[in-house]
Each structure stands twice: as structure tokens, then as C-alpha cells.
Amino acid sequence: MAELTLKSVGKTYAGGVDAVTDVNIDIKDGEFIVLVGPSGCGKSTLLRMVAGLETVTRGDVHIGGRRVNDLDPAERDIAMVFQNYALYPHMSVRDNMAYGLKNRGESKAVIEERVAEAARMLELGQYLDRKPRALSGGQRQRVAMGRAIVRQPKAFLFDEPLSNLDAKLRVSMRMEIRKLQQRLGTTSLYVTHDQLEAMTLADRLVVLNGGRVEQIGAPLEVYRKPASTFVASFIGAPAMSLLDAQIEGGQLLLAGQALAGVGIAPGPVTLGLRAEDLRIVANGLRMRVEYVEELGAQRIVHGMVGDQAVAVIDQHDTPLGPDVRIAVDPTRLHLFDARSGRRMETRLHRVAEPAQ
Amino acid sequence: MTDTPLNMVEADQTLVTRLRAWWSGETANPAKRVQFDRPLTPWLFLLPQLAVVVIFFYWPSVQAVTSSFYLEDPFGFGATFVGMENYADALNSSEYLGTAAFTAFFCVVVTTLALGIGLLMAVKADKVIRGAESYKTLLISVYAIAPPVAGLIGMMFFDMHMGPLKDLAAFFGYDLKVGINYWDTATALIVIAVWKQIPYNFIFFLSGLQSVPVSVREAALIDAQSGWRRFWDITLPLLAPTAFFLLVINITYTMFDTFPIIDVIVKDKPANNPMTLVYKVYLDGFKGNDIGGSSAQSVILMGVVALLTVLQFRFLERRVHYG
Ligand SMILES: Nc1ncnc2c1ncn2[C@@H]1O[C@H](COP(=O)(O)OP(=O)(O)OP(=O)(O)O)[C@@H](O)[C@H]1O
Ligand SMILES: [Mg+2]
Numbered sequence: 001m002a003e004l005t006l007k008s009v010g011k012t013y014a015g016g017v018d019a020v021t022d023v024n025i026d027i028k029d030g031e032f033i034v035l036v037g038p039s040g041c042g043k044s045t046l047l048r049m050v051a052g053l054e055t056v057t058r059g060d061v062h063i064g065g066r067r068v069n070d071l072d073p074a075e076r077d078i079a080m081v082f083q084n085y086a087l088y089p090h091m092s093v094r095d096n097m098a099y100g101l102k103n104r105g106e107s108k109a110v111i112e113e114r115v116a117e118a119a120r121m122l123e124l125g126q127y128l129d130r131k132p133r134a135l136s137g138g139q140r141q142r143v144a145m146g147r148a149i150v151r152q153p154k155a156f157l158f159d160e161p162l163s164n165l166d167a168k169l170r171v172s173m174r175m176e177i178r179k180l181q182q183r184l185g186t187t188s189l190y191v192t193h194d195q196l197e198a199m200t201l202a203d204r205l206v207v208l209n210g211g212r213v214e215q216i217g218a219p220l221e222v223y224r225k226p227a228s229t230f231v232a233s234f235i236g237a238p239a240m241s242l243l244d245a246q247i248e249g250g251q252l253l254l255a256g257q258a259l260a261g262v263g264i265a266p267g268p269v270t271l272g273l274r275a276e277d278l279r280i281v282a283n284g285l286r287m288r289v290e291y292v293e294e295l296g297a298q299r300i301v302h303g304m305v306g307d308q309a310v311a312v313i314d315q316h317d318t319p320l321g322p323d324v325r326i327a328v329d330p331t332r333l334h335l336f337d338a339r340s341g342r343r344m345e346t347r348l349h350r351v352a353e354p355a356q
Numbered sequence: 357m358t359d360t361p362l363n364m365v366e367a368d369q370t371l372v373t374r375l376r377a378w379w380s381g382e383t384a385n386p387a388k389r390v391q392f393d394r395p396l397t398p399w400l401f402l403l404p405q406l407a408v409v410v411i412f413f414y415w416p417s418v419q420a421v422t423s424s425f426y427l428e429d430p431f432g433f434g435a436t437f438v439g440m441e442n443y444a445d446a447l448n449s450s451e452y453l454g455t456a457a458f459t460a461f462f463c464v465v466v467t468t469l470a471l472g473i474g475l476l477m478a479v480k481a482d483k484v485i486r487g488a489e490s491y492k493t494l495l496i497s498v499y500a501i502a503p504p505v506a507g508l509i510g511m512m513f514f515d516m517h518m519g520p521l522k523d524l525a526a527f528f529g530y531d532l533k534v535g536i537n538y539w540d541t542a543t544a545l546i547v548i549a550v551w552k553q554i555p556y557n558f559i560f561f562l563s564g565l566q567s568v569p570v571s572v573r574e575a576a577l578i579d580a581q582s583g584w585r586r587f588w589d590i591t592l593p594l595l596a597p598t599a600f601f602l603l604v605i606n607i608t609y610t611m612f613d614t615f616p617i618i619d620v621i622v623k624d625k626p627a628n629n630p631m632t633l634v635y636k637v638y639l640d641g642f643k644g645n646d647i648g649g650s651s652a653q654s655v656i657l658m659g660v661v662a663l664l665t666v667l668q669f670r671f672l673e674r675r676v677h678y679g
Contacts, residue, residue: 053574073574074581086571090593099589100579147575 002064002154003029004050004187010058011045011211019045020211023059030185032178036198037208038234043191044159046208050189051157052076064154074103079148080157084164085140087132087147093119094128097146104151111150118146121180138169145177149184156181158190162197174200195235199223207231229341232272232334238300240334243308245271251351252333255306257285260330260348270341272334275300278312280320284327287312289320417658424651435648442652452636452653459611459632462546466614467606469550471599474557479587481558482565508620510548535625542630545621549614557602564598565591604668611661633657 004027011020020042027033035043048054050061052073061068068076079100087096094115101111119125122142132140141161148156161177162170178201181188192198198205199219207214207222207230215227226232232240243254247266251258254271280301287303287310301312301320312326330348337344424442426435446452513521514534525532534544568591576590592599612634622629631639637657641650 051574051578053577072581073578078578080575080578082571082575084569084571086569086575088572088575088590090596103580103582103585 002187003027003062004064004155004189005062006046006050006059007062008059009046009049009056009061011042011049011054012057018211020049023208023211023213025206025213025216027187027189030187032181032188032190032201032203033206034190034192034198034202034204035206035208036192036195036234037214039193041208042211043193043208045211047080047157047159047189047191050155051078051080077154078157079151079153079155080159081144081148081161083160085132085144087140087143089132092129092131093124093135093143093146096132096143097150100147100151114150114152115146118149121149122146137165138173141165141173145180149180152186154187156186156188156190158188160192161190163192163194170197177201196237199235205235207234209234225343226272226334227343229270229272229336232336236274238275238311238313241273241275241308241310242336243271243273243305243310244338245269252335252348255285255308258351259285259328260333261351262335262346262348264335264344264346268338269344270336270338272336273310273328274332274334275311275313277332278310278326278328280312280314280316280324281327282325284325287324287326289322289324292320420651420654420658422651423647424655426648428647438648442648443656445649446652446656455631455633455636458542458630462542462549462614462630462632463607463610465546466549466553466610467603469546470553470557470606470609471602473550474554474602475561475595475599477554477558478561478565479591481562510544510551510617510621514544514621535622535629538628538630541621541625545614545618545630548617548621549610552617553606553609557606560598560602561595564595568594600668600672603672604665607664607668608661611657633660 004025006023006025009020009023010018012018023046025033035046037043045054049056050063052068052071052075056069063076063078088099091099097115097118098111101114106114115128119128122145124139124142124146127135127139127143132143135143141164144161158177162173165173174197177190190201192201202219204216205219205222206216209230215222215231217225222231222235226235226240229242233242245259245268246253247262247264247269249266250261250263252260252262252269252271259271285305287301287305289301289303290309291302293300293302297315299314299317301314301324303310303312303324305326310326312324330350333348335344335346335348336342423435425437425439427438427441428435513519514532519532519534522532522534533540535541572590572594573586576586580586580589611632614632615634615638618631618635622631622635633653634657637650637654640646640653644650
């Protein structure tokens with residue numbers, strides 16, 4: 001158990017690929033941090049630098065106050081859970097879990113006790129003498145978890161540990177990992193490209209894009225106030241609709257209609273609309289309905305406002321015509337700089353006359 | 357292939373059309389016949405292989421067993437049945453037993469060295485695998501040299517008059533006499549045989565090492581700091597199937613495939629040179645014209661090989677993990 005600090009960490013692979021650039025993260029003791037981002041954004045690279053499996057090109061990695069850049073993975077006192085589990089195929093489940101402890105010179109009694117404890121927690125008791133190949137994917141996943149737990153390390157590192165499981169198992173394992181981590185209170189760094197997994201697991205999210213940190217924050221904070229159009233479109237399903245809008249005369253105009261009054265200089269902006277913030281109303285913006293996804297509890301209506309795509313979550317099940325009218329509370333609008341994509345903080349207020 | 361197309365053909369067809377249909381493989385429902393339409397075809401494909409096995413393996417084996425019970429006239433004028441006498445002669449001859457002992461020694465030393473050095477090189481090469489393409493090619497190229505050539509080159513190295521190794525030995529005050537001194541010759545044989553076999557072992561060990569999943573190695577990297585421990589606990593057990601396969605191959609190699617090397621080194625040299633049982637079979641049979649005795653020896657050899665194979669599979673393979 002320890003805090004984990006990344007200071008201006010960067011990685012350039014042989015051949016000049018800049019996989020990670022200037023990453024700063026302060027992870028508190030016991031915190032569960034999820035690194036999330038699209039494929040190839042450098043999540044694994046960052047995690048592997050913390051583990052010691054990749055050298056750190058720039059910056060410093062500290063675990064528990066100690067600079068670990070030049071330490072072997074085995075000296076860093078971390079445990080890692082790999083995507084394909086990486087169990088030792090020739091060892092029994094028991095030996096798989098015990099191996100790391102044996103090499104750290106723990107006594108037989110301690111090893112036995114820890115393995116038994118982990119097996120109990122993960123319900124692996126009856127499989128202890130089996131080889132990994134005689135286990136199901138979910139069971140292997142548990143063994144990989146067990147191998148990390150018995151070590152009682154300063155930090156857990158997870159690299160997409162659930163992505164080889166089927167959807168149902170993934171959801172239940174997700175909950176188990178969260179419960180285990182809270183119970184053990186071990187600092188954790190978890191990599192995933194699944195934004196739902198990230199939202200549900202994290203104390204804080206780190207959204208990466210192209211090797212840079214886009215935003216760090218609690219899941220809801222990131223959801224409610226995405227720092228950029230990238231984060232806005234990556235976090236949340238259905239994705240936030242991003243539309244080209246104009247500011248003219250202190251008003252935000254979309255497809256020629258005023259949505260809200262704003263206090264920023266005239267010019268083009270990117271407007272972000274969350275599907276659940278939009279309502280189908282009698283009077284409002286005209287939206288041409290393209291198709292409807294029925295989800296049972298609600299439906300997602302996809303359509304076009306002008307020539308831009310918008311999704312609306314609707315709780316009703318009355319049939320829809322080819323055109324609907326939609327409206328949004330001005331305080332729920334997100335504005336982004338049209339050029340840089342960064343979030344623009346401004347107070348939005350209702351315009352006096354509702355748009356026709 | 358149980359039912360022939362003949363069964364499928366309409367009954368009112370003439371014999372000729374039926375035969376033609378059979379030969380060209382036409383059937384009433386071609387969708388069902390996937391592999392061979394003509395029953396002869398598979399046999400045609402098998403024939404060369406079967407012929408090779410029968411002509412070069414079964415037939416000589418039967419011949420060897422038969423002639424091992426006869427005392428053959430050296431000039432080819434008939435043979436006398438002598439029962440087990442050829443076997444008794446061989447097993448009671450101190451020369452034969454000496455050769456057997458040397459073969460065992462040779463087998464153990466060459467196999468151990470060839471496997472050990474091959475593994476060592478593979479482990480080292482695996483570490484720098486990015487630069488290993490040229491390294492690999494360099495080492496495979498040694499294997500591409502046929503044994504007689506390897507023997508010849510080795511012989512040149514060890515040559516009594518101009519070999520560099522003789523000069524090297526002389527530099528240290530030792531008079532190296534390959535082909536004359538028993539242990540000098542034995543050393544030369546071992547060095548050449550090992551040298552020849554290392555690349556083969558290297559390639560297999562290297563590919564075995566490369567097939568150990570990267571993530572498993574990385575997990576081990578986190579679990580154990582000592583590289584030696586990781587090698588011993590993780591890499592080696594995962595390499596066991598490769599090692600077992602190579603062990604079988606190497607034993608076979610030292611017992612049989614070293615023949616050309618031995619031939620080059622000891623041919624036409626004065627007696628009392630070390631040699632393997634196989635070479636002695638050849639020497640007694642073709643040089644000594646003792647067909648019966650040499651047949652008995654080769655039958656004994658067959659027995660030894662069969663026994664070795666059984667032992668290897670029974671006792672070693674069980675301890676090998678096929679993960
Ligand atoms: N060994 C390597 N040598 C060179 N470039 C590499 C190497 N490993 C990764 N990269 C590059 O670094 C970038 C980041 O890779 P990384 O594996 O960290 O992505 P990721 O975010 O984990 O993606 P995914 O979600 O697909 O696992 C990619 O552009 C990748 O091509
Ligand atoms: Mg990855």
C-alpha cells in the first residue's frame with residue numbers, strides 16, 4: 001500500500017514512436033485509478049513503465065515515495081494482472097500463486113496461509129491442484145487475481161484483465177475486483193478501453209489520447225464536465241452529440257435558432273449535447289427522425305438537426321412522426337472551442353423568447 | 357473410401373460406360389465424394405513411400421535377422437547355419453564390448469555437450485533476438501554442411517601434419533595424434549560430432565524459447581528477480597518438450613548419423629581406433645567380410661535402439677509438460 005506518482009513521464013520507443021508524452025498523475029494511497037482511452041493511446045505503455053517492463057524514457061516514477069525508474073520489476077513491489085492472465089502453464093494453481101512469495105523468501109507457513117486466504121476469497125479452493133489449462137477463462141482470471149493478492153504488494157496493476165471474458169462474466173468480475181480492492185485497500189492502476197468499465201470501477205479516471213492526458217477526474221466529474229470534445233465523445237453511451245454552432249449577439253445559435261444566451265465573443269463553437277439532456281417537446285428545434293433504438297426502459301432516437309446528427313433519449317413509447325421537436329435546458333449545454341476542442345466555461349441562460 | 361462409385365451407377369449402363377465412369381470418377385452425387393473418386397488413387401500415392409519402407413527397411417531387417425544365424429563363406433560359396441553362435445561371439449568379444457562401451461560414452465558426451473551448448477547459445481541469442489537474424493543464419497549454415505564435409509574440415513583441423521589444432525596442442529607441449537592415439541581420436545570425434553550438431557539443437561531451442569509467451573516471461577520477471585531462477589523455474593520446464601524431442605534426435609544422431617564423421621577420421625588408419633557400434637557393423641561386414649557376425653551385431657543394435665526408445669518415452673516423457 002502506497003502512493004504512486006508519475007512526474008512528466010514520457011516514452012519514446014526505439015524507432016522514434018512517441019507513445020507517452022508528459023504524463024503527470026498523483027495517485028493517493030488506496031486509490032483506484034483507471035487509465036482509459038482508445039486503442040494505441042499509450043495506456044499499456046504507461047502501465048508497463050510503472051511495472052518496470054518498459055524503460056522510462058523521460059520523467060520519474062515513484063512508488064511509495066521511492067524512485068523506481070532503475071529498479072527491476074521484482075524489486076518494485078507491485079503485482080500485475082495480464083490480459084491473457086499469463087499463468088505458468090506447468091504449475092498448479094497453488095504453485096502459480098505461491099511462486100512470487102517463494103522467491104521473496106517467505107516461510108512455508110506464511111505462503112500456505114496467504115494462498116489459502118486468497119483461494120477462499122476467490123472461491124478457488126477446489127482448483128488449487130489443477131493446472132491452468134484445466135480451468136475456464138473466468139477461473140484463470142481468478143487465479144491471476146489470486147497471484148496478485150497473495151503478494152500483498154504496494155500496488156496492483158491491471159492491463160485489460162477482463163477483456164477476454166464474455167459480457168456477463170465481465171460485469172460480475174468487475175464488481176468483484178472493485179470489492180476486493182476496497183477490502184484490501186491496495187492502490188490500483190487499471191487499464192481499459194471500455195468506458196463503462198472505467199466509469200464503474202474508478203475513484204478517478206485518467207483519459208488518455210495520443211499519449212497525453214486529456215483529463216483526470218472522478219467519473220461523474222469527467223462525465224458532467226468533459227475537458228475536451230475528445231473526452232466528451234469518449235465517455236458516455238450513447239456518445240455526446242457534437243455539433244457546429246454559432247455565437248452571434250450574445251446568443252448561441254444552432255441551425256438558425258437561439259438555444260441560450262452566452263457571454264462569449266461571437267464566432268463558431270462546438271456544441272455538445274448529451275442524449276439524456278434532450279427532451280422531445282411540442283415546441284423546439286426541429287429534428288428529422290432517422291432511426292430509433294428500443295432499449296425497453298427507454299429508447300434512443302437518432303436524427304438530424306439541419307445536417308448534423310443528434311441522439312435523444314426518450315422515456316415515452318408513443319409513435320413518432322418523421323419530424324419531432326426537441327428542447328434542452330441551457331444549463332446542460334456544453335461548449336467547446338471550435339478550433340482546439342477545449343471546454344469553454346461560461347454561464348448559459350435561457351433566452352427570453354423560446355425559439356419557434 | 358468404403359463404397360466405390362460403381363454402386364452409384366445406374367444398372368442399365370453397359371460395362372464400358374460403367375468402367376469409364378468409374379475411371380473418370382463420375383458419380384451420381386458428386387457432392388458426397390470429397391477426397392478420392394477412384395479407389396486406386398490413394399494406393400498410387402502411397403506406393404512410393406511403401407516401397408521405400410519395404411525395400412530399405414523391412415527387407416534388410418529380415419535379411420539381417422536371417423543371416424545373423426548363418427556363418428557365411430567369405431567368398432560367397434554358401435552359408436552354414438550356426439544358431440546363436442554369432443551372437444555369442446559378439447557378446448564375448450572384448451573388442452565388441454570395448455566398442456559398445458565407447459559408443460555409450462560417445463553418446464552421453466556428445467548428446468550432453470551438443471544439447472548444453474546449443475541451449476546456452478539459444479538462450480543468449482534469444483536475449484538479443486532483434487539482431488539474431490544474421491546470427492541465426494550464421495549458425496544454421498554450419499548445419500547445412502553435410503557430415504562428410506564436416507568430418508573432412510574437422511580432419512583438416514586435426515591433421516597430423518598441417519592441422520592448426522595439432523600446432524595449438526604442440527604449443528602447449530602436447531603431441532596430438534589423431535587416428536593413432538585412441539583418446540586423441542576420440543576427442544577429435546567428439547569435437548566434430550558436437551560441432552556438427554549444435555546448430556540443429558540451437559535452432560530448435562531458439563524456436564522453443566521464442567514460443568514461451570511474452571506475458572508469461574513478464575509475469576516471471578515480476579515474480580522472481582534472479583534470471584537464473586526464472587530460467588530454471590519457468591523457461592526450462594516450458595522448454596521440456598523441445599528438449600525431450602532433441603534428446604531423442606541427438607541420441608539417434610550420435611549412434612547412427614556420426615557414421616560419415618567416423619569414416620573420414622578412422623578410415624584406413626591402423627587398428628584400435630575408437631568407433632561406434634554402427635561403424636563396427638560396417639567394418640566387420642564389408643571390410644572383414646563377416647556377414648553373419650555383422651548381422652548379429654546389427655540385430656543387437658536394433659534391440660538396443662528399441663529399448664532406448666521405449667525407455668525414453670516411458671520415463672522421460674511423463675515428466676515433460678505439454679502446456
Ligand atoms: N515495442 C514497441 N515498439 C514500438 N512502438 C510500440 C511498441 N509498443 C507499443 N508501441 C506503440 O506505442 C503506442 C501505444 O501503444 P500501447 O500498447 O501503449 O497502446 P494501448 O493504449 O495499450 O492500446 P490497446 O488498447 O490497443 O492495448 C502505439 O502507437 C504502439 O504502436
Ligand atoms: Mg494495451
